[in-house]
């Protein structure tokens with residue numbers, strides 16, 4: 184999955200530090216992240232400064248790899264976000280390009296693609312968290328934690344993460360697969376939906392399966408979780424058994440189709456980046 188970048192590890196503890204030579208810049212705007220024209224490579228701080236941009240660099244996270252020959256001194260790559268005032272256009276220098284982070288996971292999976300996904304989550308939050316929602320004052324960067332603070336009313340804003348559930352509904356050797364009704368949705372996926380205020384993740388599983396397909400489920404098993412920075416979500420994966428009749432009542436506002444597919448007939452997944460695809464693949468192998 185996208186977060187499986189061993190032997191690298193993403194460390195996101197907040198640090199109030201200035202960039203130093205060799206650190207990498209995640210220069211993002213709504214068109215995507217700035218990357219080398221011939222592959223996935225982010226500019227170093229010193230290269231980025233030659234572009235003549237006056238965006239502010241804010242520490243984001245680091246990706247660390249244990250060096251087997253010298254475990255006390257891990258190899259680390261530090262990433263900084265280039266953040267601009269509202270409405271400021273981000274330049275794309277010659278020889279560089281802008282790519283949506285969601286496309287990079289297929290182009291070049293690994294620690295840099297995961298850094299782009301996580302950077303995108305943070306960028307989108309910073310970009311939409313500029314003014315206080317309570318009093319309208321311009322927010323300031325906290326110097327002690329990853330937060331924005333209001334100097335007038337004291338409100339504190341933390342990065343927004345939306346939990347959602349992904350459910351593999353099984354009935355013996357059959358798995359429930361669905362396809363979204365929205366234009367362009369071509370892959371068969373699992374039932375999924377956001378956790379609502381006031382409910383547990385398990386209650387969200389029961390509700391989403393019922394809403395989308397009219398089916399009841401039982402014997403929930405937690406599979407695992409996945410940060411999905413492209414949409415600012417944290418996916419929680421569950422396996423659930425059908426409880427009762429298998430007749431599907433489709434919610435056509437959300438889904439184009441929902442069908443029971445035998446283990447041996449599950450189509451190959453287009454990639455292994457997402458929790459959904461991981462769970463489908465595991466089921467097809469008899470491992471779920």
Ligand SMILES: [Zn+2]
Nearest residue numbers: 315318333336
């Ligand atoms: Zn305020």
